[in-house]
Amino acid sequence: MLLAVLLMACHQVSVEQPSNQPGQLEGKLLIWHPFQGDVATIFLDGLKKFQQLNPSIALISEYVPQNEISSRLSAQAKNSLGASLMIDFARRQMPEMITAGHIQPINEGTFDLSVYFAPTLTQVRYQGQIYGVPLGSQIDVLCYNQAKIKQASSSAQSLSQPPTRLERLIERAQKGYSVGLVSTFEDTFWGMGIFHAQFFDSQGFIEPQLEGWAQWLEWLRQANTQPNFILTRSRDILHKAFAQGKLTYYVCNSSEIGDLKNDLKDHLRVAPLPAELDRRATPILYTQVMILNRSASPDETHLALKLAKFMTNPEQQLQGIVQSQSFIPTNQNVKIDEDLLPIEKVLLEQAKTSVAIPLDELERIMSVFEQGDLLYHQVLEGDLTSSEAARQLSEIVNQQIEQKEK
Structure with missing residues (x-):
């Protein structure tokens, strides 16, 4: 157990050290997501926009049922396989995957977490380290x-x-x-x-x-x-x-x-x-988070974190709100007009009195x-x-x- 913890500690993510040319994003990224219907359309639109801004990358998304993501990762990670980026709820299986060494921590010194709603960060912090980027919440x-x-x-x-x-x-x-x-x-x-x-x-x-x-x-x-x-x-x-x-x-x-x-x-x-x-x-408060496969290469990790930052910027989060009418942003800099988005304003206000299970x-x-x-x-x-x-x-x-x- 101690060896696994030490190995994970040595494998912290750095956003600032890609092998690509400065300012240029390249490569492929496999993403597992649990979204269906209109929510899937919204998510895939976000990926498409990211690709348009970064034409040298290829994002490959694959639908995986919510209750299968952790088991599939556990099965494939043994052979250094699986998606580099996965979206799952911060739930019971997440500590198990962390302990097994399947999820890599994110270095807080190189990824700005200050923009995220504080309760959602307790849902990705485990034994002092961050193991995911909060994407959106439900309540x-x-x-x-x-x-x-x-x-x-x-x-x-x-x-x-x-x-x-x-x-x-x-x-x-x-x-x-x-x-x-x-x-x-x-x-x-x-x-x-x-x-x-x-x-x-x-x-x-x-x-x-x-x-x-x-x-x-x-x-x-x-x-x-x-x-x-x-x-x-x-x-x-x-x-x-x-x-x-x-x-x-x-x-x-x-x-x-x-x-x-x-x-x-x-x-x-x-x-x-x-x-x-x-x-x-x-x-x-239930929060879906973007988590990183520990088997991902440094370039894949860098690209995954760039995508995570993009999907949680205020503009993209507001777009998710407008399109879904039920999206609770994790970026606390998102401003919602009560007259234009009355339902979403209620959700955001209710989230302020919620309980996020650490x-x-x-x-x-x-x-x-x-x-x-x-x-x-x-x-x-x-x-x-x-x-x-x-x-x-x-x-x-x-x-x-x-x-x-x-």
Whole structure:
């Protein structure tokens, strides 16, 4: 293990030392990406523009399903093969690929990371080194069907606007406006911050304060008894119902907005998740990152990083926003006009209250999430009290902390 770490440390990336002529980009680059449909078109347009600016390069892109990228890299990297640049979520398999020596770190001294939204950098920083360039993020927000709430009478003008507080969401359901929430521990994580529950401190270290989770569980349990309030584990069911106009409100993921826009047209609206006064919702921030194959040559690495910098410059990120209508930029210098891009402005504002799970803690926290999901459903089924579930989960998290310290 120590040898692998030392070898990786010696193989840090330098952007400033290509073997090409100064100022000239040349060579080929194989890229694996998971994009399909309109998102793939947007991504490939970005590659095409980069090639137009650099006619001496050849970019070869290959679609690889999201759940196959890490396994394919692991299989091919043993023979120094695979794409030089890959796009994947910062997720559970990433630390495994780093430890196995399949991903090379990026030298912070030669690649400017200051332009990136700080929480996304915690999702690519592992044991003090950076292992990817944040490309774009996804987050949960409140989607609603404007056509359905327009039916509110003038005597109930408050119903014509999306709810800003949790209690108002319950009231909407009681008034006949259907509400859909995906009901898992991870998908309801957004409500924890409203009740002062947290998993991480300001430095990104696990520091559980889960008493508030018990209150959030009680709120969900009560909501589940209300008419027109639908909690289900299936996002597909809720997505389809909302797209068909059967739901008024739906806590959606921003990745769904493109498809929902195609179905609901201008009736689709997006609002921040309901909160309570100064206590904001804290949805999980999911970030797709561009990672480098450790087997890539110095020239391929240089070219890959030039492409990564291009794809995350403000102009390209804004282009992605305009075309996708659901893209959360990672470059914090991107400015969004609320009048021109109202949905995207909401996404960006919601991202500011999000929780980015640090890559250093990802393996342990996902194990905790699995246990949390079991406790979550025991509470909703009436087999466990909310306070006992919070106590047990706190114990599980503390055990994880103790194991790390040994």
